[in-house]
Amino acid sequence: xxxxxxxxxxxxxxxxxxxxxxxxxxxxxxxxxxxxxxxxxxxxxxxxxxxx
Numbered sequence: 010x011x012x013x014x015x016x017x018x019x020x021x022x023x024x025x026x027x028x029x030x031x032x033x034x035x036x037x038x039x040x041x042x043x044x045x046x047x048x049x050x051x052x053x054x055x056x057x058x059x060x061x
Contacts, residue, residue, distance in 0.1 A: 011058060018054035022047075025054040029061055 018025025026039040035057050043050030 014058045015055055018058055019051055022050035022054035026057050029058050 014025050014028055017028065022043050023036065023040050026036050030036060035053075039050055039053050039057070042053050
């Protein structure tokens with residue numbers, strides 16, 4: 010299941026984080042990072058998914 014989440018995180022980083030943690034602080038941080046730049050959002054999303 011993590012492979013699917015990582016693929017989703019690459020395509021749409023906030024959705025990947027949401028599927029992993031829900032509406033927590035990591036989700037809102039990922040939205041902010043994705044707005045600042047797509048690559049930081051992807052890195053953060055993959056890190057959150059791989060960590061849990």
